[in-house]
Amino acid sequence: MLKVTISDLNLYYEEFHALKNISLDIEDKEVTALIGPSGCGKSTFLRTINRMNDLIDDVKIEGLVMLEDQDIYNKDVDVAALRRRVGMVFQKPNPFLKSIYENVAYGPRRYGIKAKNQLDEIVERSLKKAAIWEEVEDRLNKPALSLSGGQQQRLCIARALAMEPEVLLMDEPTASLDPIATGRIEELISQLKKDYAIIIVTHSMQQAARISDKTAFFLMGEIVETGKTKEVFTTPKDKRTEDYITGRFG
Amino acid sequence: MGKKFKEKFAFTILALITMCVIIPALFIFSYIIYNGIGTISLEFIFGSPTKGMTEGGIFPAIIGTMSLIVGTIVFALPLGVGTAIYLVEYAKKNVLTKLISLAILNLAGVPSVVYGLFGLGLFVLLLGFGSSILSGSLTLSCLILPIIIKSSEAAIKSVPNIYREASLALGATKWQTIYKIVLPAAMPGIITGAILGIGRAAGETAAILLTVAAFFLPRLPDSIMDQAMVLSYHLYIISSQVPGMPDAIKNGTALVLLGVVGIFFFAATVIRIKYKLANRA
Numbered sequence: 339m340l341k342v343t344i345s346d347l348n349l350y351y352e353e354f355h356a357l358k359n360i361s362l363d364i365e366d367k368e369v370t371a372l373i374g375p376s377g378c379g380k381s382t383f384l385r386t387i388n389r390m391n392d393l394i395d396d397v398k399i400e401g402l403v404m405l406e407d408q409d410i411y412n413k414d415v416d417v418a419a420l421r422r423r424v425g426m427v428f429q430k431p432n433p434f435l436k437s438i439y440e441n442v443a444y445g446p447r448r449y450g451i452k453a454k455n456q457l458d459e460i461v462e463r464s465l466k467k468a469a470i471w472e473e474v475e476d477r478l479n480k481p482a483l484s485l486s487g488g489q490q491q492r493l494c495i496a497r498a499l500a501m502e503p504e505v506l507l508m509d510e511p512t513a514s515l516d517p518i519a520t521g522r523i524e525e526l527i528s529q530l531k532k533d534y535a536i537i538i539v540t541h542s543m544q545q546a547a548r549i550s551d552k553t554a555f556f557l558m559g560e561i562v563e564t565g566k567t568k569e570v571f572t573t574p575k576d577k578r579t580e581d582y583i584t585g586r587f588g
Numbered sequence: 589m590g591k592k593f594k595e596k597f598a599f600t601i602l603a604l605i606t607m608c609v610i611i612p613a614l615f616i617f618s619y620i621i622y623n624g625i626g627t628i629s630l631e632f633i634f635g636s637p638t639k640g641m642t643e644g645g646i647f648p649a650i651i652g653t654m655s656l657i658v659g660t661i662v663f664a665l666p667l668g669v670g671t672a673i674y675l676v677e678y679a680k681k682n683v684l685t686k687l688i689s690l691a692i693l694n695l696a697g698v699p700s701v702v703y704g705l706f707g708l709g710l711f712v713l714l715l716g717f718g719s720s721i722l723s724g725s726l727t728l729s730c731l732i733l734p735i736i737i738k739s740s741e742a743a744i745k746s747v748p749n750i751y752r753e754a755s756l757a758l759g760a761t762k763w764q765t766i767y768k769i770v771l772p773a774a775m776p777g778i779i780t781g782a783i784l785g786i787g788r789a790a791g792e793t794a795a796i797l798l799t800v801a802a803f804f805l806p807r808l809p810d811s812i813m814d815q816a817m818v819l820s821y822h823l824y825i826i827s828s829q830v831p832g833m834p835d836a837i838k839n840g841t842a843l844v845l846l847g848v849v850g851i852f853f854f855a856a857t858v859i860r861i862k863y864k865l866a867n868r869a
Binding site for chain 1: 750754756761764769772866867
């Protein structure tokens with residue numbers, strides 16, 4: 339089932355044409371990896387799907403981004419409501435300066451959930467889904483910053499899951515983590531894709547190959563090639579894709 | 589000259605400069621404490637001045653100063669923090685915003701007697717608040733607003749953007765993000781600004797001279813619309829306007845003023861630490 343459909347998307351920062359005619363279909367319950375060299379626009383593209391680019395002045399966006407049957411750039415769209423449906427995990431773990439519990443409960447609280455037992459339930463369920471419950475269940479009121487980097491990142495995933503999103507955007511979620519923590523996050527992503535459409539930006543081609551079902555290769559603001567990850571990596575159609583994945587540039 | 593020597597040299601110079609700042613301050617403190625401590629008694633603190641202020645206590649002035657500090661913070665803190673939030677989070681970064689920022693900075697350099705005249709014109713006369721604690725508090729608020737705004741601005745700016753993004757990405761509104769994430773994280777810095785403001789307001793004489801301070805009023809003010817004696821102004825009077833004033837009373841009054849400011853500093857510091865701990869939790 340198609341979850342997100344992007345067609346003819348163009349994005350300009352003032353004069354700079356950062357995304358050029360991007361069209362991409364995101365399947366539900368699959369991992370879509372966005373790969374490409376630094377500055378190719380993959381993070382910018384990711385941020386068009388939950389409208390995080392709205393925060394930057396002088397950005398102009400053309401084209402269509404459909405979340406199921408909703409045009410998310412329609413002027414009647416409630417951006418806060420959209421972001422509850424499209425969760426995001428950032429490159430650097432960024433838990434709030436609050437307790438583990440309050441980090442996870444933050445989203446639901448803003449959404450208007452106040453009942454303690456309801457919040458307890460959401461916190462436990464989200465932490466379990468993010469595979470960190472066992473490590474934190476006896477210290478939920480401890481500062482989130484007392485966790486290791488990898489744990490913090492899983493906490494951030496739990497925090498995003500607490501909103502019960504449909505799509506999960508991940509912007510290089512393992513870029514600042516060691517190999518063991520990275521392994522755990524990758525394992526988690528493979529679990530999560532049973533329930534969510536996941537779009538992940540990654541610098542690591544091995545990571546894309548390991549965890550994604552589909553891959554889109556970005557270069558200079560364009561999608562050069564997109565397809566099943568296996569095919570993109572074994573039989574790339576475009577010479578530039580081949581050069582990139584064989585490590586000839588990037 | 590070796591690198592090590594250069595570093596040692598620079599360090600020594602900096603240490604000396606620091607000493608030049610700290611030693612006079614310490615000297616003043618010790619001088620006031622040494623000479624004033626003998627005057628401090630229950631009667632001095634809780635009594636009213638008698639015999640042309642040469643005897644008795646200074647309770648009305650203590651209450652006057654405390655009311656002014658509280659009044660000033662009540663007006664200046666919300667207004668200053670609100671302005672800082674607007675400037676950092678909402679205002680477009682253009683020439684107008686820069687001009688406003690510059691104007692605020694310049695306000696910090698305006699002599700306090702000018703604020704006094706402004707307060708006299710606006711609050712005392714035009715708005716008809718008369719010479720009162722209300723007029724004095726509002727005037728002092730204007731005086732310390734630049735300090736509060738600038739320090740709040742710096743504190744809010746120093747909250748990393750990744751927290752704002754995380755909150756917004758969870759579907760929080762901009763105001764929720766500011767209120768729940770940015771302000772608590774910025775609070776220690778904001779309170780530091782408030783502490784500086786309190787110190788400034790408590791010691792101020794020129795700005796309150798025309799807006800609230802009574803020369804001699806040996807009773808407690810009965811409302812915020814009443815005039816009041818104020819420690820700083822009282823100290824000025826007994827040091828320069830009343831002949832034959834015993835030194836002990838001057839030093840005692842100075843010590844009490846320090847003490848009152850100290851109490852507010854202490855309270856603010858407790859709140860500051862509370863927020864710091866909460867930010868870690």
